[in-house]
Amino acid sequence: MGDRRRGIPTTCRCGEAVRMGTSRTAKNPGRLFHSCPNGSDEDRWYHTFKWTDESMVEEIEDLKLKVKNVEEDSISLQKSFNACESEVETLQMETRVCEAVVEKELQECKMELRSLKNMIGCVVVMMLVYFFLF
Template sequence: MGEQGRGIPKICRCGEAVSMKTSKTVKNPGRLFHACPFARDGDWYHTFKWTDVCMYEELEDLIEKMDNIEGASITLQKGVNTCEAEIETLTMETRVCEAVVEKEIRECKMQLRSLKNIVVFALVMILFFKFMY
């Protein structure tokens, strides 16, 4: 039969492109097959493969690939969900940190005003005592 692997053959062992043809034999009338242009009946070297067999193999391989893709998709979705949850957590933590920083800035501004008032008061007192004595 000249098997070269699963699915639809593209190139024969001899390097020629494989084409699809229709059987005209009494045993398999109208049955599609893929063959090398140099293939002859009973030739084991050149490619010959029934199209229905090719298609069955292609479908089996596609089903396996789809199963792999579905598994990868589920894994990816779980990863995305984990990332989204982490983003939500980080967003909440960021809001809390921003609130804490804003509160601390307000407190620092109040302390700075108080310090400024104390310095001004001290300067006024120094100037007052300097001119008084």
């Protein structure tokens, strides 16, 4: 029977590279196969022999599964990306709100600072008037 791995075989268990050939038998005329060049009918159980059409069906089945997995991963990735975009938008909005709050508080602090400067100025003037008058 040969190699039990799925898909198109590339190497035999003996380490030799597998080659593609065409059947010349009456039972399978013109049918493509993959086989080990060291194999023979007596030791086919050890050396690789596999019909190409069967290998191709396995390859296609495996590729269909891989494509399905890629599609599922793509959908999951798109959902994660959309969630990240939404989070970024939320953070941008929160940043704008914080900037507005900080700007408002900064304006209030500036106003308080001006008031304190005016009060200190008044106190200095009153002290000067007091010292000069008394």
